[in-house]
Amino acid sequence: MSRRQKEKPTMSNDCENCGKCCIETEMIVSEHDIDLIMRKCQDHKRKQEFIFKNKDDLFQLKNIEGYCVFFDKLLKICTIYEFRPQGCRFYPLIYDFHRKKCIFDKDCPRVNLFYQDKQVLKEKCDVLKRFLKEQLKINII
Ligand code: SF4
Ligand code: SF4
Structure with missing residues (x-):
């Protein structure tokens, strides 16, 4: 499969257009x-249309009628797949702030299909932690 085909706006193959993580997204x-979405997506030039500041003072994606603002619920696709946020790329890998470690989100029904290689998983976790510290300015140990 070519890179271009891989980047078409559907969920990744492992997801099989599940879309569960795009329901009531947090x-x-x-x-x-935000900059990438506004630069690359003609339809999303105003950030107020797709994000808000949450109670922790962090930018969060908005939902419309229970789905991420970027999710097409009829086609079950992410309409900004090529430019989706980094957190969506890490998912179902998330960081558990209480246990201070990367975990798989229990809400994903196919976690066993992701990051099967332990070394890849470790590297991805390091990238995730760096993202939280450097880009979101979240103080993790
Ligand atoms: S919940 Fe899991 S399987 Fe479903 S779309 Fe999200 S990452 Fe893919
Ligand atoms: S940006 Fe795309 S992948 Fe991320 S939650 Fe929204 S619809 Fe899902």
Whole structure:
């Protein structure tokens, strides 16, 4: 499969257009994510249309009628797949702030299909922690 085909706006193959993580999303986004979406997506030039500041003073994706503002619920696709936020790329890998470690989100029904290689998983976790510290300015140990 060519890179171009891989980047078409559907969920990744492992997801099989599940879209569960795009329902009532609580995805946090960085300034970099916001800039990328506004630069690349003609339909989303005003950030107020797709994000808000949450109670922790972090930018978060909005939902419309229970789905992420970027999710097409009829087609079950992410309409900004190529430019989706970094947190959506890490998912179902998330960081558990209480246990201070990367975990798989229990809400994803196919976690066993992701990051099967332990070394890849460790590297991805390091990237996730760096993202939280450097881009979201979240103080993790
Ligand atoms: S919940 Fe899991 S399987 Fe479903 S779309 Fe999200 S990452 Fe893919
Ligand atoms: S940006 Fe795309 S992948 Fe991320 S929650 Fe929204 S619809 Fe899902």
